[in-house]
Amino acid sequence: MLVEYEENSDNLEVTDHDIDVEGFSTIRINKIKTDNYAEIYSSIAKLQLPVSAMDIRKIQTAVKEIYFGGCIKVSITNDLDELENVDKVMIQSQQFFPIYAFAKIDPSIKRIEKLKKQQNSKLEALKRQIEQKFDVKETTLEDILNNESYAMTYKNQIIAYALLKGNFMPEDIEEYLKTLSGEIGNTTDYRRLLCAYDYVKYSCD
Numbered sequence: 185m186l187v188e189y190e191e192n193s194d195n196l197e198v199t200d201h202d203i204d205v206e207g208f209s210t211i212r213i214n215k216i217k218t219d220n221y222a223e224i225y226s227s228i229a230k231l232q233l234p235v236s237a238m239d240i241r242k243i244q245t246a247v248k249e250i251y252f253g254g255c256i257k258v259s260i261t262n263d264l265d266e267l268e269n270v271d272k273v274m275i276q277s278q279q280f281f282p283i284y285a286f287a288k289i290d291p292s293i294k295r296i297e298k299l300k301k302q303q304n305s306k307l308e309a310l311k312r313q314i315e316q317k318f319d320v321k322e323t324t325l326e327d328i329l330n331n332e333s334y335a336m337t338y339k340n341q342i343i344a345y346a347l348l349k350g351n352f353m354p355e356d357i358e359e360y361l362k363t364l365s366g367e368i369g370n371t372t373d374y375r376r377l378l379c380a381y382d383y384v385k386y387s388c389d
Contacts, residue, residue, distance in 0.1 A: 282382030344380035
């Protein structure tokens, strides 16, 4: 959040502000132009952060900065009515969620073991599904992407399967995941693959 001083202004409207840095993509942040600092401080004091900004930054580092975006607040819940802040990233426990990386950063997260079992079960189901449909022998990401016999709708599931089976290392798909995060980062297809990466990368540490 960028706060720009404007004398005698009570404005509290948040707008988008783009920062152009040579050699990098444009960075979009939130901006307020105001003289009403008292209201800003009051709003900050009222914030409830289930996960601190520092923890989010640590998690981003743990998964090689696969996650992109602005300031986020994370809550893991089955009941959306439990959420009090509409700006939270809502992670329902039924979804694919990379719990192993989060657990490394903050072991005090509630229901860690339950969430691990849930994700393991989802990944095992994925393996069974792929084995029923395909005979995956590829040992590189490129070979899977270039295999025209695999429908596009299944390719990321096949990549996740090959990763879980040890056909290649998690480091081999990190750049691919970063690319996907900007294209389909909010989809189940992406989260499924990210969870496979998370499991292989962090479950045995």
